[in-house]
Amino acid sequence: MTSRNSQRLGSNRLAHVVLVLGSLVMMFPFLxxxxxxxxxxxxIQSVPPDVFPSKLQWSNFSEVFQRLPFLDQFWVSVAVxxxxxxxxxxxxxMAGYAFARMSFRFKGLMLALVLSILMVPSQVYLxxxxxxxxxxxxxxxxxxxxxxxxxxxxxxxxxxxxxKTIPAELEEAARLDGCNPWQTFxxxxxxxxxxxxxxxxxxxxxxxxxxxxxxxxxxSSPEKMxxxxxxxxxxxxxxxxxxxxxxAAALMAMAPVLILFVVLQRRVVEGIAFSGLK
Amino acid sequence: xxxxxxDGGWPWLFVLPTFLGVGVxxxxxxxxxxxxxxxxxxxxGGSAWVGAENYTTLVADAEVYRAILNTVxxxxxxxxxxxxxxxxxxxxxxxxxRGAMVYRTLFFLPYVALPTAxxxxxxxxxxxxxxxxxxxxKVIGVDGPSWITQPWFALVxxxxxxxxxxxxFNMIVLSAGLKGIPGELYEAASLDGASRVQxxxxxxxxxxxxSIFFLSVVTTIAGFQLFDQLFALxxxxxxxxxxxxxxxxxxxxxxxxGNDRGYAAAVAVLILAVVGLLTVFQFRFQRRWVSxx
Numbered sequence: 001m002t003s004r005n006s007q008r009l010g011s012n013r014l015a016h017v018v019l020v021l022g023s024l025v026m027m028f029p030f031l032x033x034x035x036x037x038x039x040x041x042x043x044i045q046s047v048p049p050d051v052f053p054s055k056l057q058w059s060n061f062s063e064v065f066q067r068l069p070f071l072d073q074f075w076v077s078v079a080v081x082x083x084x085x086x087x088x089x090x091x092x093x094m095a096g097y098a099f100a101r102m103s104f105r106f107k108g109l110m111l112a113l114v115l116s117i118l119m120v121p122s123q124v125y126l127x128x129x130x131x132x133x134x135x136x137x138x139x140x141x142x143x144x145x146x147x148x149x150x151x152x153x154x155x156x157x158x159x160x161x162x163x164k165t166i167p168a169e170l171e172e173a174a175r176l177d178g179c180n181p182w183q184t185f186x187x188x189x190x191x192x193x194x195x196x197x198x199x200x201x202x203x204x205x206x207x208x209x210x211x212x213x214x215x216x217x218x219x220s221s222p223e224k225m226x227x228x229x230x231x232x233x234x235x236x237x238x239x240x241x242x243x244x245x246x247x248a249a250a251l252m253a254m255a256p257v258l259i260l261f262v263v264l265q266r267r268v269v270e271g272i273a274f275s276g277l278k
Numbered sequence: 279x280x281x282x283x284x285d286g287g288w289p290w291l292f293v294l295p296t297f298l299g300v301g302v303x304x305x306x307x308x309x310x311x312x313x314x315x316x317x318x319x320x321x322x323g324g325s326a327w328v329g330a331e332n333y334t335t336l337v338a339d340a341e342v343y344r345a346i347l348n349t350v351x352x353x354x355x356x357x358x359x360x361x362x363x364x365x366x367x368x369x370x371x372x373x374x375x376r377g378a379m380v381y382r383t384l385f386f387l388p389y390v391a392l393p394t395a396x397x398x399x400x401x402x403x404x405x406x407x408x409x410x411x412x413x414x415x416k417v418i419g420v421d422g423p424s425w426i427t428q429p430w431f432a433l434v435x436x437x438x439x440x441x442x443x444x445x446x447f448n449m450i451v452l453s454a455g456l457k458g459i460p461g462e463l464y465e466a467a468s469l470d471g472a473s474r475v476q477x478x479x480x481x482x483x484x485x486x487x488x489s490i491f492f493l494s495v496v497t498t499i500a501g502f503q504l505f506d507q508l509f510a511l512x513x514x515x516x517x518x519x520x521x522x523x524x525x526x527x528x529x530x531x532x533x534x535x536g537n538d539r540g541y542a543a544a545v546a547v548l549i550l551a552v553v554g555l556l557t558v559f560q561f562r563f564q565r566r567w568v569s570x571x
Binding site: 107123125258261 | 297304306314372375383384387388391407408446447503546549554
């Protein structure tokens with residue numbers, strides 16, 4: 001027994017070596033970014049590189065707000081992410097509940113139609129979606145970026161699978177207490193569905209914050225773009241904005257999701273695992 | 279019993295918002311794109327039916343083959359992230375390993391980072407003159423290339439970024455798979471004198487094949503939709519782009535830069551067909567290597 005334990009300890013040491021090397025590769029770009037965000041242009045472009053900036057360039061951060069419409073883009077990202085997430089939580093849980101628990105005509109057909117879009121790459125919808133938003137006069141607007149993304153076949157499917165696991169006795173009891181289906185759903189079923197809702201919320205927040213192609217085609221004015229698009233289209237500015245400022249902007253743009261992840265780590269991991277395996 | 283219950287109009291209240299939204303924003307666009315792929319956009323925005331012309335152009339377009347080849351190379355490199363993730367996830371899953379939570383956080387950081395923001399960071403890391411990657415290579419005596427301005431190196435650079443970003447997701451899925459393997463199997467194997475490596479090959483890998491299969495399907499589907507990292511790392515106006523572009527970039531360029539909607543629709547249908555075929559192929563082929571018991 002002791003020999004097995006010591007063998008385990010010995011081999012865990014090797015495991016630590018491999019895992020530390022792996023984590024360094026994972027972490028390095030973030031650390032390097034942090035270093036560059038505080039460096040002057042000359043320091044970033046110096047050969048060989050300096051490991052630490054000689055003097056912390058806080059001005060990179062203030063310059064972000066002067067050189068780029070960063071705050072506008074930040075609020076667009078927040079509004080789009082909040083709008084999509086709340087929209088999906090409401091609509092996907094309602095539809096998922098009906099598909100999981102209610103009986104109605106054409107249910108099978110409707111479910112099949114909704115799920116059929118799961119396998120279709122998003123580019124296939126893109127041009128007609130753009131034309132719809134254009135005819136609504138919503139180009140270059142927050143509602144234009146949000147609109148298609150509040151409806152989700154994946155979210156509906158996820159919530160449907162979740163509601164199937166909830167015991168029917170709960171709803172039975174609510175019905176006997178005189179609740180109508182909406183009250184049952186709102187007061188009894190949704191509170192129990194919190195883990196499923198949190199998973200959906202986490203996935204939607206991450207996807208929406210990162211989304212590039214759709215907001216790229218819908219927006220054209222820099223101050224109406226979310227951060228994902230604003231940063232991706234910076235190539236044209238490259239000559240005029242110093243790399244340190246770019247790094248500071250990139251750091252601030254990803255800070256919200258990184259903080260969310262570190263604070264809610266277990267929930268995020270469970271949410272992604274839950275959605276990934278269904 | 280439940281199926282017989284009359285729910286009246288209530289279910290419609292629950293289902294209709296989503297059904298209408300999906301209909302308007304997804305089902306109708308799907309049909310519209312199929313239709314559009316047989317039309318040509320006129321100079322004043324109208325469109326005319328041109329039959330299969332877009333598809334014959336597509337088949338004769340060297341750029342399309344280049345884009346498919348690029349996507350294949352990209353996807354193949356990102357798929358290499360799966361065995362790496364198997365290694366890391368199984369090390370992380372060892373009983374009694376200290377600091378597992380810390381490692382997990384670090385490995386998952388790239389997955390939750392904003393792709394377009396972290397691509398800017400990599401753009402500087404990859405820089406040919408002062409990028410830290412080439413400076414590190416110089417230490418071991420290698421003269422690094424100008425990563426993001428030479429076609430094949432640029433593609434590899436994009437793929438390595440994709441691989442780096444995907445490891446965290448792969449590990450989440452694999453960890454869930456690892457938790458499903460009963461510990462008694464390892465107990466029994468070690469009583470029989472099987473080494474760690476033998477246990478890994480005889481127990482861990484076979485029982486992980488369903489997770490590995492899932493990941494290879496998801497990675498391939500995502501790989502053939504390469505756009506974000508390519509666009510953000512190289513920049514849309516990078517002179518190298520014609521040689522490193524993906525099918526989705528080709529689509530984006532035709533639809534929203536060249537304003538050739540009909541041809542773009544045909545490219546979108548091609549993406550749909552390729553992704554569909556690859557998925558069907560993977561599901562067929564899985565019987566040979568995935569074990570579900």
